[in-house]
Amino acid sequence: MLMRSGECHHCGECCETVNMTVVRDVTLRQHGNLEELTRYLEYRGIRVIGEDVATNQLYYSIDIPCRQLTGDQQCRVHNTPEKPLLCLKYPWAPDDIKNCGYTFKEQTVLIEEVS
Ligand code: SF4
Ligand code: SF4
Structure with missing residues (x-):
């Protein structure tokens, strides 16, 4: 995961x-x-x-480029109800953007068996 x-x-x-x-x-x-x-x-x-x-x-x-992106690379609809759901969830997996502030690591999830 x-x-x-x-x-x-x-x-x-x-x-x-x-x-x-x-x-x-x-x-x-x-x-x-x-x-x-x-x-x-x-x-x-x-x-x-x-x-x-x-x-x-x-x-x-x-x-x-998105029509909501300003000349100084800011989102006009950030923190408003107009921001698309996809943008709110991004990124949910590694993308090919080198300078993105998000990183991803594989993590093992342990599931305990209930007896
Ligand atoms: S966050 Fe979404 S709506 Fe805002 S500028 Fe980027 S692509 Fe456009
Ligand atoms: S840091 Fe990542 S998520 Fe944020 S605007 Fe840049 S590329 Fe998009």
Whole structure:
């Protein structure tokens, strides 16, 4: 189980891209192979940033900054009811942002048997 620690230092980096998860096998069948898919998406400004064969997922990233991000990288709707749920929960797993204030560590959970 992954445990999160640290805190947000409001750098705004996670607000500059939209990340998406798609079904891997269906997508690769449509495009022929990963190289073809990557080429097609690059033309459209979309990067393939990873894949997980076990869970049948492909990960995309698109450079589209959030409209609520100010010029000095702050969130206009921070601490308001307008902040999207996804932003409140982020990050729930390691992302590819090097300077994020959060880190993750694998932690073993011990479950005691009740007799
Ligand atoms: S709403 Fe705020 S926290 Fe969410 S992506 Fe936009 S700027 Fe970032
Ligand atoms: S990348 Fe991390 S530290 Fe920066 S705004 Fe997003 S959650 Fe906060």
